[in-house]
Amino acid sequence: MSVVKTCRGTGTGSKTLGICRWRAFTLVELLVVVAILGILAALMMPALSSAKAKASSISCLNRVRQLGLSLILYSDDFEGQYPPRRQSTNTWPYRLQPYYRDAKMLECTSDSFSWLLPMIAPDMKLMLRRSFVINGFNDWFQSDLTASNYQAFLAWQWPQGMKAAAIPNPTETIVFGEKRKGSYHVHMDFSQGQAGNDVEEIDQARHASGANKAGGSNFAFADGSARFLKFGRSTTPENLWAVRDEWRRAPVRQVIGAP
Ligand SMILES: [Zn+2]
Numbered sequence: 001m002s003v004v005k006t007c008r009g010t011g012t013g014s015k016t017l018g019i020c021r022w023r024a025f026t027l028v029e030l031l032v033v034v035a036i037l038g039i040l041a042a043l044m045m046p047a048l049s050s051a052k053a054k055a056s057s058i059s060c061l062n063r064v065r066q067l068g069l070s071l072i073l074y075s076d077d078f079e080g081q082y083p084p085r086r087q088s089t090n091t092w093p094y095r096l097q098p099y100y101r102d103a104k105m106l107e108c109t110s111d112s113f114s115w116l117l118p119m120i121a122p123d124m125k126l127m128l129r130r131s132f133v134i135n136g137f138n139d140w141f142q143s144d145l146t147a148s149n150y151q152a153f154l155a156w157q158w159p160q161g162m163k164a165a166a167i168p169n170p171t172e173t174i175v176f177g178e179k180r181k182g183s184y185h186v187h188m189d190f191s192q193g194q195a196g197n198d199v200e201e202i203d204q205a206r207h208a209s210g211a212n213k214a215g216g217s218n219f220a221f222a223d224g225s226a227r228f229l230k231f232g233r234s235t236t237p238e239n240l241w242a243v244r245d246e247w248r249r250a251p252v253r254q255v256i257g258a259p
Contacts (some may be wrong), residue, residue, distance in 0.1 A: 053110070057207035060108040060178070061218045061226050064132060067106070067176050068220030070099030071134075072164070081161040082175075085136065085153060091186050092134045093126035106130040108178055108218070110206055127186070133179045133201065136187030137162045139247035154191070167243055170222035174240045178203045178217040188241055198234065198241050199252060205231045 025033070074096055075082055083095040093106055100106075107113070108131035117128040140162055141153050152158045167173045179185055180203040185192075193200040207228065208215030216230040219240070234240050235252040242248040 056109040065226035073099040084161040136189040138190040140243040176220040
């Protein structure tokens with residue numbers, strides 16, 4: 001009988017089942033169990049990390065949607081205008097805070113920040129712990145303002161914001177997007193950098209998932225909706241940051257080696 005054989009050599013002389021069940025693992029058995037657990041963990045890791053990335057992307061999408069809704073509430077209270085382009089504690093993260101309330105809404109769950117920065121400048125926390133930029137609507141201001149007023153606008157001195165009603169297609173016009181890690185830009189400006197902020201400052205692939213890892217990122221739209229767009233889809237075939245038709249159709253200047 002196997003029980004007898006198992007108990008032989010234990011030194012107890014007992015042949016009862018109760019004692020034999022407590023026989024210790026041998027080293028070889030233990031190593032086999034550890035190896036099997038290791039293989040199982042290795043098999044499950046990709047599925048787990050993929051599920052974690054997906055959950056993070058959905059959480060981020062909910063946050064940028066809250067920002068989009070806060071923009072609508074703000075414009076309702078300010079005669080239909082979005083926050084004007086101003087600096088420091090007058091920027092949109094501060095102006096919209098009474099509407100989105102929780103500062104966590106400014107942070108993508110896949111982004112990370114140095115905890116030192118808000119300690120250095122506590123009143124700038126909303127600017128420093130922030131993953132999103134607002135549309136600067138450069139194309140609209142450039143066509144609507146005189147040349148000198150447009151320069152004042154670019155210098156954060158123009159007191160008016162764009163009216164929400166100026167957007168002909170709110171369901172297809174981006175108001176918030178995810179900025180690349182480490183960027184301190186506040187607005188998405190067509191007129192900055194070599195290719196414009198939509199190429200150089202927006203992280204279009206923060207949430208990589210799927211087999212090809214091409215990824216995409218989350219955007220809020222002027223109608224209060226939010227959605228995930230695959231890499232490049234925010235600017236091609238139509239530039240969803242633009243208000244005016246000629247800008248929506250203009251080819252985006254890709255810069256090789258752009259950050
Ligand atoms: Zn995100």
